[in-house]
Amino acid sequence: MKTAALIAAQIAGLLLINQAGYSAVSVLHLPVPGNLLGMLFLLTLLVSGAVPLRWFESSASFLIRHLAFFFIPITVGLMGFADLFVANGAAILLTLVLSAAIGIWVAGHVAQMLGARRGKTR
Amino acid sequence: MTAPGVSAFCVAVTLGAYLLSRVLARRYPSPLTTPVFCSTALIIAVLTPSGVGVADYEPAKRLMVLLLGPATVSLAVPLYKNRHTLLRNTLPALVGLGVGSLATLGAAVVIARLLGLPEVIRASISIKSVTTPIAVELAPIVHGNPTLTAAFVIATGMIGTMLGPWLMNRVGIHDPLSRGLALGTISHGQGTAQAVTEGELQGAAAGIAMGLAAVFTSCIAPFLVPILR
Numbered sequence: 001m002k003t004a005a006l007i008a009a010q011i012a013g014l015l016l017i018n019q020a021g022y023s024a025v026s027v028l029h030l031p032v033p034g035n036l037l038g039m040l041f042l043l044t045l046l047v048s049g050a051v052p053l054r055w056f057e058s059s060a061s062f063l064i065r066h067l068a069f070f071f072i073p074i075t076v077g078l079m080g081f082a083d084l085f086v087a088n089g090a091a092i093l094l095t096l097v098l099s100a101a102i103g104i105w106v107a108g109h110v111a112q113m114l115g116a117r118r119g120k121t122r
Numbered sequence: 123m124t125a126p127g128v129s130a131f132c133v134a135v136t137l138g139a140y141l142l143s144r145v146l147a148r149r150y151p152s153p154l155t156t157p158v159f160c161s162t163a164l165i166i167a168v169l170t171p172s173g174v175g176v177a178d179y180e181p182a183k184r185l186m187v188l189l190l191g192p193a194t195v196s197l198a199v200p201l202y203k204n205r206h207t208l209l210r211n212t213l214p215a216l217v218g219l220g221v222g223s224l225a226t227l228g229a230a231v232v233i234a235r236l237l238g239l240p241e242v243i244r245a246s247i248s249i250k251s252v253t254t255p256i257a258v259e260l261a262p263i264v265h266g267n268p269t270l271t272a273a274f275v276i277a278t279g280m281i282g283t284m285l286g287p288w289l290m291n292r293v294g295i296h297d298p299l300s301r302g303l304a305l306g307t308i309s310h311g312q313g314t315a316q317a318v319t320e321g322e323l324q325g326a327a328a329g330i331a332m333g334l335a336a337v338f339t340s341c342i343a344p345f346l347v348p349i350l351r
Binding site: 015036038040056063066073075091096104113 | 136139140156157158161162165166169170175176179182183186187189190191192193194195196197198199200201202203205211213214215217218219221222223225226227229230233234237238239240243247250251254255256258259260263268269270272273274276277278281282285286289290293295296297299300301303304305307308309311331333336337340341344345
């Protein structure tokens with residue numbers, strides 16, 4: 001019960017930071033998602049030491065553990081896109097597989113090359 | 123059923139499907155038992171014969187995604203915890219995730235175009251390597267559709283998790299930091315979960331890459347996607 005109350009209070013804090021992110025985006029007309037800015041706000045608070053990690057640690061681990069839940073109501077909307085997938089399924093799959101392979105190869109290769117050039121063994 | 127009744131039914135079905143798919147994922151771990159994929163299929167299978175359409179599901183959806191914002195904000199916590207891994211490997215990490223993000227975004231849009239996919243798909247697919255909670259917010263900014271983007275992001279998570287380790291073995295990417303970085307950059311949360319199974323450094327690198335690649339792509343996509351698509 002105490003843990004639940006603690007998590008609820010922490011989530012209220014996270015909601016406030018999230019809201020601050022959306023407000024900043026709308027006031028400054030930034031072309032980035034408000035929740036992304038909220039994440040950067042919290043990161044800044046943690047790095048600067050203005051807020052200790054323990055204030056948000058248990059709610060963050062709870063929300064991240066169940067992060068997948070929040071995507072489900074969004075993907076249920078795929079119900080309305082059946083025709084689109086029937087018509088374009090193969091092309092979509094090919095695009096996804098090729099672009100993922102290219103991205104993984106480039107990201108891994110570049111990082112490995114730069115790490116090796118510095119003569120660092122990890 | 124009344125409208126609140128329909129919404130209560132939708133929430134119950136969604137929660138039930140989620141809990142069931144978590145059990146399935148634990149008992150039969152496979153990309154096909156990924157909770158989002160599995161739950162979505164279950165929910166659609168229940169709602170369609172019940173005569174509940176996308177429009178009827180909308181109020182329940184709005185209620186259930188209320189905590190998506192704070193959940194996204196809390197991604198700062200793993201980023202903060204892994205900051206030392208980033209500080210020790212700043213150059214390879216930042217350049218690797220930056221160039222990798224650009225490559226996958228560019229490749230997706232160009233390939234989608236060559237294959238003649240419609241514009242809404244090209245825009246929605248461009249940001250498929252961004253972690254879902256940020257991608258669904260980024261989608262309208264790049265004139266994509268959030269639902270399509272969410273589906274592409276989750277499919278990319280599954281594809282990268284299945285293909286990534288094999289591909290990196292084939293092309294000689296053996297450095298643990300680079301392997302984690304590539305998985306996190308392209309396959310976000312699911313890639314990070316895969317990287318954790320390879321080792322601690324891989325997991326930390328993937329977590330950082332997932333967060334920072336989302337920041338990077340969110341900043342460049344609004345300018346780059348309109349040019350490419």
